[in-house]
Amino acid sequence: MSLADLDPVIHAPKRLAAMAVLTGSDTVSFQFLKEHLALADSDLSKQMSALEAAGYVASSKSGRGRGSSTTYRLTRAGRKAYRTHRDALRALLGDD
Numbered sequence: 001m002s003l004a005d006l007d008p009v010i011h012a013p014k015r016l017a018a019m020a021v022l023t024g025s026d027t028v029s030f031q032f033l034k035e036h037l038a039l040a041d042s043d044l045s046k047q048m049s050a051l052e053a054a055g056y057v058a059s060s061k062s063g064r065g066r067g068s069s070t071t072y073r074l075t076r077a078g079r080k081a082y083r084t085h086r087d088a089l090r091a092l093l094g095d096d
Contacts, residue, residue, distance in 0.1 A: 005088035007081050009054045014039065014047045019082045022057065022074045030070040048072060056081055 010016055017037050022028055034044050051057040056078030060071050074082070 003088070003092070005084055006092075007085045009050060009056065010081060010085045012047070012050075014043070015051055016085075018044075018047055018051065018072075019056070019074070019078070019085075022072060023079070023082060027060075027071045027073045030072070033072070051078070054078075054081075 010019055014037065018033060021033060021036055030044065030048075033039075033048075034041065037044065039047070048057060048059065052059055055075060057072050058075050060073075062069050062071075
């Protein structure tokens with residue numbers, strides 16, 4: 001593992017935290033992530049959009065308007081990228 005294995009998309013603290021939460025679940029709601037990470041709607045939306053654009057996260061929307069909800073799940077590529085990034089951090093910190 002090397003510095004090149006650190007993923008700049010995942011490395012941002014808010015995105016790294018979101019990926020860690022998503023790793024532990026099949027799907028996670030926008031509301032849960034917002035509360036768990038203590039982020040504003042707009043900030044969480046921006047972070048999740050970046051992860052989705054990278055192909056690491058898939059979203060699903062249900063309903064319309066105020067009653068709508070969004071859920072997220074890691075893609076196969078997202079799981080692999082997160083695992084590689086986490087392993088690179090451990091190697092860099094000497095925490096093998």
